[in-house]
Amino acid sequence: MRLLHPAVLIAFPTTLLLTAAAIALTDSPPIGEQPVIQHHLDHRAILEGRVSLQEAIEAGRLLFTADFNRLDGAGRPETDGTGDPRQRREGVEAFNRVSGPDANACSGCHNKPRVGGGGDNVANVFVLAQRFGFVDDFTQVDPVRGEIPGTLSAVGNERNTPGMWGAGAIEMLAREMTADLHAIRDRALRLARQMRRSTTLSLETKGVYFGKITARPDGTVDSSAVEGVDADLIIKPFHQKGVVVSLRQFTNSAFNHHHGMQPVERFGRDTDPDRDGVPNELTEGDITAATLFQASLAFPGQVIPRHPKRAMAVYRGEQLFEKIGCAHCHRPTLELNSRYYTEPNPYNPPGNLRLQDVPQTIRLDLTRDGEHPRPRLTARGTILVRAYTDLKRHDLGDDPRIHNERIVQGGVPTRVFLTKRLWGVASEPPFLHNGRATLLTDAIDAHGGEAADARRAFWSLPEYDRACVIEFLKSLQVLPPNTRHLVIRE
Numbered sequence: 337m338r339l340l341h342p343a344v345l346i347a348f349p350t351t352l353l354l355t356a357a358a359i360a361l362t363d364s365p366p367i368g369e370q371p372v373i374q375h376h377l378d379h380r381a382i383l384e385g386r387v388s389l390q391e392a393i394e395a396g397r398l399l400f401t402a403d404f405n406r407l408d409g410a411g412r413p414e415t416d417g418t419g420d421p422r423q424r425r426e427g428v429e430a431f432n433r434v435s436g437p438d439a440n441a442c443s444g445c446h447n448k449p450r451v452g453g454g455g456d457n458v459a460n461v462f463v464l465a466q467r468f469g470f471v472d473d474f475t476q477v478d479p480v481r482g483e484i485p486g487t488l489s490a491v492g493n494e495r496n497t498p499g500m501w502g503a504g505a506i507e508m509l510a511r512e513m514t515a516d517l518h519a520i521r522d523r524a525l526r527l528a529r530q531m532r533r534s535t536t537l538s539l540e541t542k543g544v545y546f547g548k549i550t551a552r553p554d555g556t557v558d559s560s561a562v563e564g565v566d567a568d569l570i571i572k573p574f575h576q577k578g579v580v581v582s583l584r585q586f587t588n589s590a591f592n593h594h595h596g597m598q599p600v601e602r603f604g605r606d607t608d609p610d611r612d613g614v615p616n617e618l619t620e621g622d623i624t625a626a627t628l629f630q631a632s633l634a635f636p637g638q639v640i641p642r643h644p645k646r647a648m649a650v651y652r653g654e655q656l657f658e659k660i661g662c663a664h665c666h667r668p669t670l671e672l673n674s675r676y677y678t679e680p681n682p683y684n685p686p687g688n689l690r691l692q693d694v695p696q697t698i699r700l701d702l703t704r705d706g707e708h709p710r711p712r713l714t715a716r717g718t719i720l721v722r723a724y725t726d727l728k729r730h731d732l733g734d735d736p737r738i739h740n741e742r743i744v745q746g747g748v749p750t751r752v753f754l755t756k757r758l759w760g761v762a763s764e765p766p767f768l769h770n771g772r773a774t775l776l777t778d779a780i781d782a783h784g785g786e787a788a789d790a791r792r793a794f795w796s797l798p799e800y801d802r803a804c805v806i807e808f809l810k811s812l813q814v815l816p817p818n819t820r821h822l823v824i825r826e
């Protein structure tokens with residue numbers, strides 16, 4: 337061992353002291369244990385451009401990948417995942433894989449094939465279990481149903497993690513479709529009043545049929561023939577049940593449920609409902625940033641195989657997909673009229689930033705501000721969203737791989753799901769809402785109910801043609817970062 341020269345030993349502490357003094361004089365970064373989020377964003381600063389859109393998106397990425405700690409306000413000792421009070425739980429009981437908080441970061445689950453995407457089955461969420469304070473014994477007392485059976489499936493609906501690719505365009509499609517449906521309802525009401533008799537109109541938007549609405553002369557409506565959407569005619573494109581309006585609404589719930597990070601717009605300013613000693617855990621600006629980050633994520637695209645035999649199979653499979661009726665629900669293209677994603681969403685329910693709370697909206701141009709690959713404008717100034725969904729809910733029948741849930745969510749029957757977006761599907765196995773299908777064929781085979789004919793048509797195809805359909809689905813991928821085109825060669 338080499339000994340230090342005595343002169344060094346004497347000089348060393350002096351140097352350190354001097355350096356410490358010099359650092360104290362400058363604007364020094366804090367050292368030691370710190371919250372991960374050192375700067376909270378002001379929504380107005382983003383609105384007024386003091387924080388640029390790209391800076392806000394970057395801040396959103398940080399929030400989405402942050403491993404929140406106790407100093408950030410992670411954990412919710414005295415509230416459950418819905419925000420209701422619970423008996424105090426902390427220390428080893430600060431985390432619960434079933435009822436939450438169940439993860440440290442959004443990206444802990446949303447990471448396939450990269451941040452913002454889907455998740456492995458290990459990241460499944462037991463949706464609605466967050467209504468319980470702490471699930472360590474499956475005999476629980478449900479606030480509504482009383483004592484429930486001692487099984488995991490009675491406590492929560494197990495769901496696999498979907499990706500948020502192209503989610504800005506998806507939310508905007510839903511808003512445009514909602515506006516169309518509301519305009520049809522208003523026209524029916526006007527006609528009924530003018531003609532003094534009940535008037536029935538078809539609810540169709542972007543080529544998707546949502547049943548019929550009947551308006552009565554007294555200004556009331558009969559929604560019993562509405563299908564695939566709630567009676568409020570608001571298209572809710574998020575949650576696999578189609579029960580959440582906006583990325584923002586989902587994000588507010590997710591921060592509290594998964595991490596015990598309580599947004600001010602949901603829980604109030606300068607309050608500490610979870611009693612963890614940290615008020616104002618996430619500002620409106622933070623939620624705006626996290627939302628803009630998700631809205632700006634890349635569009636998935638298509639990878640055409642190099643081998644001519646496989647490329648031919650993709651083209652043939654694409655045609656067969658339409659021919660056998662898959663495209664009836666998995667619409668290859670929905671056309672978005674506006675190129676702008678705006679924040680906040682005009683249909684946000686209370687507990688989320690709303691239009692009336694802000695002087696104007698923040699605009700993100702999906703064709704310029706989003707991550708690559710991003711969409712181009714058509715000659716008409718529109719965007720073609722090739723997401724393979726109709727944003728409508730369908731009864732998928734009672735195959736146990738699909739019809740496995742016990743708890744009704746948002747009034748949507750347990751056999752009914754929103755048509756899954758298939759863009760990017762090949763990059764985000766496993767498949768189905770519960771992640772139980774490891775093969776695309778198994779996912780198709782589980783279809784029933786309204787999709788029974790399409791399933792039958794699939795199995796009636798010769799083996800080569802079935803393989804073509806699968807080869808086509810395999811071409812729908814999340815493309816490598818910064819890809820410039822939406823359709824690329826392998």
Ligand code: HEC
Pocket residue numbers: 400438439440441442443444445446455459460461463495496497498499500573574575576577583586587590591594595626630
């Ligand atoms: C423990 C895993 C997990 C964590 C952590 C997590 N999520 Fe999710 N996320 C899921 C699952 C599972 C779903 C599907 C829920 C469903 O359909 O019922 C989902 C759905 C979503 C959706 C709706 C997507 C769609 O297309 O329907 C959004 C938006 C979202 N999460 C945002 C977030 C944000 C923001 C965070 C962090 C604050 C987060 N998630 C943390 C697992 C997770």
Ligand code: HEC
Pocket residue numbers: 576660661662663664665666730732738753754755756757758761766767768769770776779780783786787790791794805809
């Ligand atoms: C009646 C509407 C409807 C029709 C027709 C339909 N699907 Fe689906 N599809 C859905 C819904 C709803 C889901 C979500 C089911 C779930 O998650 O449990 C889904 C899920 C899928 C999935 C799983 C995707 C994933 O990421 O988990 C695949 C693959 C799929 N469909 C392919 C097809 C093919 C191929 C056809 C034609 C043979 C078809 N679908 C016909 C509505 C439909």
